[in-house]
Amino acid sequence: xxxxxxxxxxxxxxxxxxxxxxxxxxxxxxxxxxxxxxxxxxxxxxxxxxxxxxxxxxxxxxxxxxxxxxxxxxxxxxxxxxxxxxxxxxxxxxxxxxxxxxxxxxxxxxxxxxxxxxxxxxxxxxxxxxxxxxxxxxxxxxxxxxxxxxxxxxxxxxxxxxxxxxxxxxxxxxxxxxxxxxxxxxxxxxxxxxxxxxxxxxxxxxxxxxxxxxxxxxxxxxxxxxxxxxxxxxxxxxxxxxxxxxxxxxxxxxxxxxxxxxxxxxxxxxxxxxxxxxxxxxxxxxxxxxxxxxxxxxxxxxxxxxxxxxxxxxxxxxxxxxxxxxxxxxxxxxxxxxxxxxxxxxxxxxxxxxxxxxxxxxxxxxxxxxxxxxxx
Numbered sequence: 001x002x003x004x005x006x007x008x009x010x011x012x013x014x015x016x017x018x019x020x021x022x023x024x025x026x027x028x029x030x031x032x033x034x035x036x037x038x039x040x041x042x043x044x045x046x047x048x049x050x051x052x053x054x055x056x057x058x059x060x061x062x063x064x065x066x067x068x069x070x071x072x073x074x075x076x077x078x079x080x081x082x083x084x085x086x087x088x089x090x091x092x093x094x095x096x097x098x099x100x101x102x103x104x105x106x107x108x109x110x111x112x113x114x115x116x117x118x119x120x121x122x123x124x125x126x127x128x129x130x131x132x133x134x135x136x137x138x139x140x141x142x143x144x145x146x147x148x149x150x151x152x153x154x155x156x157x158x159x160x161x162x163x164x165x166x167x168x169x170x171x172x173x174x175x176x177x178x179x180x181x182x183x184x185x186x187x188x189x190x191x192x193x194x195x196x197x198x199x200x201x202x203x204x205x206x207x208x209x210x211x212x213x214x215x216x217x218x219x220x221x222x223x224x225x226x227x228x229x230x231x232x233x234x235x236x237x238x239x240x241x242x243x244x245x246x247x248x249x250x251x252x253x254x255x256x257x258x259x260x261x262x263x264x265x266x267x268x269x270x271x272x273x274x275x276x277x278x279x280x281x282x283x284x285x286x287x288x289x290x291x292x293x294x295x296x297x298x299x300x301x302x303x304x305x306x307x308x309x310x311x312x313x314x315x316x317x318x319x320x321x322x323x324x325x326x327x328x329x330x331x332x333x334x335x336x337x338x339x340x341x342x343x344x345x346x347x348x349x350x351x352x353x354x355x356x357x358x359x360x361x362x363x364x365x366x367x368x369x370x371x372x373x374x375x376x
Contacts, residue, residue, distance in 0.1 A: 024042055025040075025042060025118055025119065025120050026039070026040070026042055026043040026046055026098070026117075026118070026119040026120075026121070027039060027040040027042065027043060027116075027117070027118055027119075028040070028043055028055075028116075028117050029105060029114055029115065029116045029117065030060050030072065030076075030114050030115050030117070031113060031114045032076055032112060032113050032114050033059075034059050034060040034061065034069065034072060034073070034076070035057060035058070035059055035060070036055055036056055036057065036058055036059070036060060036063075037056065037114065038052075038056060039052065039055055039056070043055070043119075046121070047063060060072055064086070064088060065086060065087055065088055065089065067086060067087075068086040068088070068100065071084050071086065071100065071102060072102055072115050072117065075102045075103065075104050075115045076104060076112055076114065076115050079104045079106075079112050080104075081101070081102065081103040081104070082101075082102050083099065083100070083101050083102075084099075084100055084102075085097060085098070085099055085100075085122070085126075086098050086100050086119070095123075096121065096123050097121070097122050097123045097125075097126040098119040098120060098121055098122060099119070099120045099122050100117060100118070100119045100120075101117070101118045101119075101120075102115055102116070102117050102118075103115065103116050103187070104116075105182075106182065107179070107182070108178055108179070108182060116187055118187075169234075171184050172184035214258055214261070214348055214349065215258060215260065216256055216257055216258060216372075217256065217257075217259065218254055218255070218256050218374050219254070219255060219256075219257070219259035219262075220253060220254055221247075221251065221252070221253065221254070221255050221259075221262075221286070221298070222247060222253050224259060224262065224263055225245050225247065225266075225284075225286065226245075227263070228245070228263060228266050228267060228270065229243075229244075229245045229284075231267065232267070232270050232271065232274065235271070235274045236274055236282060239274070239277070239278065239279070240279070241274065241277055241279065241280065241281060241282055242280065242281040242282070242283075243274075243281070243282050243283075244283055244284070245283075245284040245285070245286075246283075246284070246285045246286070247285075247286045248285070248286060248287045248288060250287075250288050250290075251286055251287070251288040251298070252288065252296075252373050254373075254374050255298070255371040255372070255373065255374070256371060256372040256373070256374050257349065257369065257370070257371040257372065258348075258349045261345040261348065261349055262349075262369060264341065264345060265300075265341075265342050265345050265346065265351075265367060265369075266284070266300060266302075266367075268339065268341055268342050269300075269302045269339075269342060269365050269367070270282065270284060270302060272339065273302050273304035273306060273363065273365075274304075276304070276306035276307050276363075277304045277305055277306035277307075277362075278306070278307075279305070280304070280305030280306075280362070281303070281304065281305050282302070282303070282304045282305075282306075283301075283302075283303045283304075284300065284301070284302050284303075285300070285301045285303075286298060286299070286300055286301075287299040287301070289368075291370075293373075294372060294373050294375075295370065295371070295372055295373065296370070296371060296373065297368050297369065297370050297371070298368070298369050298371055299366060299367070299368055300366070300367040300369070301364065301365070301366050301367075302363075302364070302365040302366075302367075303362070303363075303364045304362050304363050304364075305362040306362055306363060307359065307360065308357045308358050308359040308360055308361050308362055308363055309355070309357040309359070309363055310359055342367075346367065346369070349369060349370075350369075350370050351367060351368055351369040351370070352367075352368045353365060353366065353367050353368070354366040354368075
């Protein structure tokens with residue numbers, strides 16, 4: 001039995017190393033003083049080095065710009081995750097651009113003992129961006145070029161982040177060592193947070209550029225809510241929040257309407273509720289309000305026990321880039337676009353919303369969206 005366990009651990013370590021060396025992303029982690037404890041093969045190749053001993057044990061600042069090291073220091077000192085563009089200058093004077101995602105590593109007791117760093121090489125994207133900026137200044141940028149650029153950005157950033165999420169979740173679920181499990185959990189949570197912010201921004205970009213037309217088609221409302229639940233329950237479980245979705249039995253299973261906007265409205269509202277709720281519950285319910293044999297209104301209610309919203313801020317939060325309070329920066333992260341999108345999507349499909357909230361007593365969002373019932 002002991003030999004089997006040793007073989008299992010040995011095989012798992014090999015799998016762990018192999019998976020991270022497959023990433024086309026620079027991956028490393030440091031201790032609290034900034035000395036590198038480990039990295040993947042991609043980072044080794046990026047630095048034109050042939051052996052891990054040339055990196056491991058050396059200080060982070062030896063391989064990065066001053067601003068990059070300062071960002072890592074901020075993560076270690078504050079315990080807050082950050083995402084930043086960083087510039088590295090090679091010995092030949094050439095600039096290399098990275099999108100770096102950095103999160104603190106904490107011991108089981110909660111002490112910050114280092115940082116984990118993911119860096120995606122976006123040099124090609126930045127050079128294209130510079131070219132596009134020049135074209136804009138000369139009034140030569142076409143809508144086709146803008147659209148293609150945004151499509152490329154969505155693919156280039158979402159694909160590696162989705163890969164990190166999938167693999168880190170698998171490794172976290174199979175890891176037996178508590179310390180490694182903690183590290184993997186931090187990677188998974190940070191990557192998920194970054195991906196949510198990216199989706200929020202890109203949704204707004206698609207709306208602004210007209211890439212998201214209004215489409216009325218038949219969709220399964222029960223299946224959609226189940227998909228939303230499975231998508232959001234990891235965030236709820238991580239905070240030990242009571243999270244559930246209920247559908248009134250009178251609600252038709254199939255409706256005709258804009259299912260894409262409906263799903264994005266719910267995701268933004270639920271994500272917001274989970275973000276601002278540290279304990280208690282986030283409950284979602286659906287009630288059908290019939291208006292005729294073939295038409296009606298779906299009432300979605302998102303009820304949370306979070307921090308609440310003061311009366312004088314309840315209109316303000318629906319404007320783009322606005323947050324409830326600037327002092328929450330670093331505590332409740334986000335681009336400030338989620339509720340702006342909710343408001344815009346509702347206006348576009350003829351929906352309405354109601355908001356009941358009080359600081360310290362939670363928030364209730366009610367969303368009313370008209371739909372048609374299909375004949376078959």
